Every structure is written in C-alpha cells, then in structure tokens.
Amino acid sequence: MVYSVNSSNSDKTVADNYLDKRDKKNNSSAPSSYKNVDKLAQQANRQANRRQQKQQLENSDPGKAPGKQIKSASISAENNVARLLVEQAMRQPESPAMILPGQAPIKFGHLLAHAAMWQKELLLSYKPGDRIVLLVLPGIELYSLLLAILASGMSVVFIDPSMGKLKMLRAIKRSKAKAIISYQRLLKYKIFVPDLWMIDCISIDQSPWSKLTPADDKQQPAIVPVAREFSALISWTSGTTGNPKGAIRQHLHLQAQHMALHNHWHEHPGEVVLSGMPVMALHFMVCGCCTLPPDIDLSNPQADAEKVVRQIREHRVRRIISFPALLERLAKTLEAQNTVIPGVAYIGIGGSPVSQKLCMRLEKVFPLARVEVVYGSTEAEPIAFVTASDWLSEFPSQGYLVGRPVSETLLAIVPTETQLKSGEQVLQASLGTNQLGEILVCGRHVLNGYLNDVKATAENKLFCDNGFCWHKTGDTGYLDARGRLWLTGREKQRVFSDGRMVDVYPIESEAENLPGIARAILVQQSARKYPLMVLESENKNIPQASISLLEQLLIRTGFADARVLVHPSIPMDSRHHSKVDRKAILQWSKTHPKR
Incomplete structure (x- = not known):
C-alpha cells in the first residue's frame, strides 16, 4: 500500500500476494490520515510479494545468524523515516x-x-x-x-x-x-x-x-x-x-537517532545550520531547520575559511555542526581578521578527538556560542556530549573528555582481552569507575550490522536475545567518578612499552597543550621497534622549552626511548581531514631522521 501524508480519508488497498494473515492484522491499524494517491506507486507495491519482503528483512538484519531473522514485521507508512x-x-x-x-x-x-x-x-x-x-x-x-x-x-x-x-x-x-x-x-x-x-x-x-x-x-x-x-x-x-x-x-x-539528537539539541524550525554531513542535514531538515553546506574544499590545505565566514554572517547561522578540520580553519581565519562572530549560538564538534586548544580558540571567536564535543560514530550517533568549558577545566588531562552518555545510550566498559560471546555477557563483564577497557554501546539508534559481511558483524556486534545489540566501538576509555566518559585511544593503535600495551591519547593530549605544538602523535612500527613521537608545529618552530617538557613527559610515561620527529604537515584522512593517518606517518618516518 502507498499512502499520502496530506489526506484525511482512510481508503486502503491490500497489495496482492504481499501480506499473509499475520501482516494483514498488523496493517489493519494503518493510520486513517493516509490514502492511496499514485498509480505508479500502487503498481510497484502490488509487485512486492512475500519473497521480496523476506529478502528485505534478511538484508536488513545481517547481524543475526541464519534462522534468527525477525519473526514478525509490521508494515506501515508510520515506519518510513x-x-x-x-x-x-x-x-x-x-x-x-x-x-x-x-x-x-x-x-x-x-x-x-x-x-x-x-x-x-x-x-x-x-x-x-x-x-x-x-x-x-x-x-x-x-x-x-x-x-x-x-x-x-x-x-x-x-x-x-x-x-x-x-x-x-x-x-x-x-x-x-x-x-x-x-x-x-x-x-x-x-x-x-x-x-x-x-x-x-x-x-x-x-x-x-x-x-x-x-x-x-x-x-x-x-x-x-x-x-x-x-x-x-x-x-x-x-x-x-x-x-x-x-x-x-x-x-x-x-x-531513533533523530529523536536522540533532538532531545539534546532542541532545534527550532527556521534556524539556519551550517553542516556538510548528509545524514545530519537530513536530521535538521526534519526539524524544520535550513541547512547550509560550507563553501570550502577541505582537501586543499591552503584553503582558508573566508567564504564560510561570509556565509555565516550573511545567512545569520545559529548552529554549526562540523568536523575539527573546518572549525580549525574558521578559528584561524577569524583570528587573522582579529574579529568575532557573536550571532552563533551553538557549535558541535565531532568526527575525531578534539583538543583543548581548539575549544579555547572557538570560545574566543564565537563568544556567545555553547561549544560542545559530540562523541559518536557511523554505527552509533550520538553517544555522549561535553561542553568545552567542562573539557577545559580538566588540566592536565588523562585523555579526551567526551562527557556523560546520552539517556538513549547504554554504555559499558569491558576488559580489552575479554572474549564475549553474547550481549547478555556485556554487563556481567563491565568494569567499575576509573577502570580502563573497551567502550561498548547499546540503544535503539545503534546499528546492528554490515551489509553482506558476516565477519565484520561478528567482530563488531554482540547480540541480545531481545533483538538489541552491543556495538564494539574499538575505542578504549573509562568512566570517572562523575559518570563522564574519557577516551584514551584506539585498541588497534596502542604502543608497546616496558612489557605492556599503552593507550596513546593521554600522552598525545598533554603534548598538544605545550606551546608551539599543533599536533602530537605517538606511533610504533611493532613491539620490537622503538616508539616515535611525531610533532607538527604551530608556527614552523617549536620552542626549546616545549621540547624539554615533552622529553620529561615521555620519561614520566615510560617512553624515554621514544624518537622525536617533526612533520611539516601531519597527514590526515581524506574523508573528513580530521583523523590522523597513522599508517602514512609510519611510512614517512622511515626516511626522516629523529630530532
């Protein structure tokens, strides 16, 4: 059946060979505000038989093993996002x-x-x-x-x-x-x-x-x-x-994702939002907001954000939701102009770890904005939020603070070495306050699988008998005494030191707060190789005082044997230009001497 959203009639047609008795009962409660309006749509709907429905359900629920597909599906226009x-x-x-x-x-x-x-x-x-x-x-x-x-x-x-x-x-x-x-x-x-x-x-x-x-x-x-x-x-x-x-x-x-975001952001129809993320733009349009894609090519390292600044002023942007790369360009452009934009009320930063320096700069050039770090991923968005002011109050940091989990997300920290077999085992294995492990999340907005990829689904999902699943984020971290989540690294990016595997974010975040250091990345070829601390300077030269403090930091954290290298421009991912390409750094380090 096909329904239009502007009708007050309850005219309804049952598609040929599409619904069995079970589904007819479910569909009998279809909302009366819908009616058939398009012959082409009706024809397409009649062609959708039981075999097509089964195929859709199997493809829509790849995380469940064969024979465990959804037993009953209610077909309704209400379900269509x-x-x-x-x-x-x-x-x-x-x-x-x-x-x-x-x-x-x-x-x-x-x-x-x-x-x-x-x-x-x-x-x-x-x-x-x-x-x-x-x-x-x-x-x-x-x-x-x-x-x-x-x-x-x-x-x-x-x-x-x-x-x-x-x-x-x-x-x-x-x-x-x-x-x-x-x-x-x-x-x-x-x-x-x-x-x-x-x-x-x-x-x-x-x-x-x-x-x-x-x-x-x-x-x-x-x-x-x-x-x-x-x-x-x-x-x-x-x-x-x-x-x-x-x-x-x-x-x-x-x-569910739309409701989780709206429950936190409370958007109003008519607000102008600067965002270049298609899924996020869909959310804002559902809220009645006007979406403004940023006019900038982030793949060009030399491109400034002058055009974006003009967009924000001309269209009176109230919210900015973006990756760190764009916001860094915005802050740099406004600093060079020695000006601020007081009209922006909210800035959300997500997609990669967010430094305290960036938060500080954004609070200066957008003085009336509430600046927040948004933690999430493709598979689970959102997971947690934290204001820049809360993040800046933590010094020295023990990683990257991302705040308290949203009410729609159930979060657990489990030992990284634990081999869990089902979702029911997650809470039993969860760790307590200030105990470090892998971050797992569960909720209605958490995706439950990958298309035609049983291996990836098995590696990243733990299913519960009630149909929900836990997503293994691959991030490591802990919950502090105030219930706030801290990120300490990626499980696959740990480095080896003194017979133990160490998360890198606490060391990197502290190093990035030193004067003259724009980025600090700790990498290692293998457990048999010495670690590398790769730096990118803010203004071509890193002060000797910062180098001395960095060496003390490395000694204090068990990396006295680390080699320090200075990269002219640390390579970033080609997608968002916000995540460090650690593989490219290791390749580059083979041909460059230590500092």
Whole structure:
C-alpha cells in the first residue's frame, strides 16, 4: 500500500500476494490520515510479494545468524523515516530548506516537488527493497533524490569517494545495487568496468532525467509502507585501512537517532545550520531547520575559511555542526581578521578527538556560542556530549573528555582481552569507575550490522536475545567518578612499552597543550621497534622549552626511548581531514631522521 501524508480519508488497498494473515492484522491499524494517491506507486507495491519482503528483512538484519531473522514485521507508512521530513515540509512549504553557495534558498515545497518528480521516474523501473547508489554532491538533487528513494521504500547507498576507485567498485558490487545515480563525467567510464555492465547508470546532468522539471511546488512524494527493520541508508566507509564496510541504517535507527539528537539539541524550525554531513542535514531538515553546506574544499590545505565566514554572517547561522578540520580553519581565519562572530549560538564538534586548544580558540571567536564535543560514530550517533568549558577545566588531562552518555545510550566498559560471546555477557563483564577497557554501546539508534559481511558483524556486534545489540566501538576509555566518559585511544593503535600495551591519547593530549605544538602523535612500527613521537608545529618552530617538557613527559610515561620527529604537515584522512593517518606517518618516518 502507498499512502499520502496530506489526506484525511482512510481508503486502503491490500497489495496482492504481499501480506499473509499475520501482516494483514498488523496493517489493519494503518493510520486513517493516509490514502492511496499514485498509480505508479500502487503498481510497484502490488509487485512486492512475500519473497521480496523476506529478502528485505534478511538484508536488513545481517547481524543475526541464519534462522534468527525477525519473526514478525509490521508494515506501515508510520515506519518510513521519509514521512517525518514530508510532514515537516508540508507544515512550512515556503520556508527555506537549504541554501547552496551563490544560489537562492531552496524552499521545503520545492524539495517535495522534486522528490515527487524523481519518485515517479524511480517507480517506473524499480520496486521497494531495491538499492540505489547515490554519488551526487550536496544540493537539491542529492536531498530530493534521497527523500524520493526513502519514501519509495528503497535503500539509499552512500559510498565514500575517498576510499579509492577499487574499493568503491568493490562496495558497489557488494551492495547488489540496481542503479547508480550520478554525473555523466563519472558514469561515462561504465563501458570499461565489467562490474557495472549489469547496473543501471543514470546521469542527472546528461540523460532524460536531466530534462525533468516538477509540475508545481504543491506535489509531494507518496509514502510506501515499510517494516521499521527495512534498510534505509547503507553507508560504505573504510577509514584509512581495511576493506570497506557497509553500515546499515534501518528506518528505526534513523528515527531513533533523530529523536536522540533532538532531545539534546532542541532545534527550532527556521534556524539556519551550517553542516556538510548528509545524514545530519537530513536530521535538521526534519526539524524544520535550513541547512547550509560550507563553501570550502577541505582537501586543499591552503584553503582558508573566508567564504564560510561570509556565509555565516550573511545567512545569520545559529548552529554549526562540523568536523575539527573546518572549525580549525574558521578559528584561524577569524583570528587573522582579529574579529568575532557573536550571532552563533551553538557549535558541535565531532568526527575525531578534539583538543583543548581548539575549544579555547572557538570560545574566543564565537563568544556567545555553547561549544560542545559530540562523541559518536557511523554505527552509533550520538553517544555522549561535553561542553568545552567542562573539557577545559580538566588540566592536565588523562585523555579526551567526551562527557556523560546520552539517556538513549547504554554504555559499558569491558576488559580489552575479554572474549564475549553474547550481549547478555556485556554487563556481567563491565568494569567499575576509573577502570580502563573497551567502550561498548547499546540503544535503539545503534546499528546492528554490515551489509553482506558476516565477519565484520561478528567482530563488531554482540547480540541480545531481545533483538538489541552491543556495538564494539574499538575505542578504549573509562568512566570517572562523575559518570563522564574519557577516551584514551584506539585498541588497534596502542604502543608497546616496558612489557605492556599503552593507550596513546593521554600522552598525545598533554603534548598538544605545550606551546608551539599543533599536533602530537605517538606511533610504533611493532613491539620490537622503538616508539616515535611525531610533532607538527604551530608556527614552523617549536620552542626549546616545549621540547624539554615533552622529553620529561615521555620519561614520566615510560617512553624515554621514544624518537622525536617533526612533520611539516601531519597527514590526515581524506574523508573528513580530521583523523590522523597513522599508517602514512609510519611510512614517512622511515626516511626522516629523529630530532
């Protein structure tokens, strides 16, 4: 069945061969505010039989072993996360949904009309449960296509371009996508890639789709009923090492994530938010906010944030949600101008460890803003928050303070050596106050698996009998006496010293607070090699006094044999330009002498 969100009638049609007696009973309670509106959507829905539903459920719940798939699924338009955005947009069709650099604001009504236009084209060839890869830049095309695909009961596949061509192709193949939507400059190479020959490649700039225009701004996409466990978004990332993993966000995860963020941030319709994260932009639009992508190329180390500063002033931005890389550029630009921006009320920093120096700089150039560190990951967002003022009050630090876990997250610290077999064992093995171990999280917004990747799911998930799962973050840390979470490192980035494995964040964070040191990274080739402390200076030269204090720190922490190197510009990840590429540092260190 397909329902529209603006109807007061209760007209309902049961799809042929789609629901058995169990599901008919569940669907009998479908909300009366929905009715069938689109013949193409109805036709696609009738084609969705029991076999397709089973396939969707199995793909949506990869963490469970064969035979343990969801036993019952209630199919309803209420479960479709796209409904939240459509309803919000219909309440404020004339309000701006986003503002692209150099363009007029895009209204919510215009976004809906574009989504309805794309949906009609999609339903001519694809059905609920199909996966569609989106390789489109942030803008009206990206977000209207995202809304159209979700509303149609299909799954959106995002692939991180920074993982490289081979890994991207591997991710596309493993996604078993029915189509790729992108630009002709990328899709024209399909003929040379056999893995793409059986996948529809749709160009939005040089194909019949590029000539489509909405009939009017009063249209909206129909909402296809889904089970809340159906896949909504599949995000392929690989970090700096390893094979790509497709993290599955089900409709229930996106709705739970939205509520967890909104319960903390309390956004108001009409607020302008600067953010370049597609999933976060979706959340803010559901809240009725206007999203503003930052006008900057973070891959260019020389690019300043002058254009972003103008965006913030011109559009009266109230909130900024971003990675440290952008906020560092913003702080540097405003410091060089010897000016401040008092109009910003909130800044959220996430994506990598956040130094006290950055928090201090942001509080100076945004004097009226509440600055917070947001701790989370692709698999669990959010986990915890901490204000910059709380973080700055801790000196010397014992790692990176990320604050108290949000109420929607159940968090446990377990010994890193413990081999747990099920989710029920997590709380039994959890450690007490100030005891260091691996961080595990559980909650409705915590993702429960990776697409077609039993190994990755088994390595990172512990399932409970009640259907929830614990996610192993790979981060190490502890809870202090005030219930606040401290990060002390990554389990796979520990270094060896005096017969023990040591977390690096407490040493790195203390070193970064020394004058003249922008970054400090402690790495090691292997347990048989001496550790390396790699520094990046703030102004080309590091004061000798800071070097002396650093040497004392290394001696005090058991790393008297560490070699100190100065890197001209410590390499960062190509995705967010905020996480240190430790593998690249080790490679670089082989050809450079110690200080």
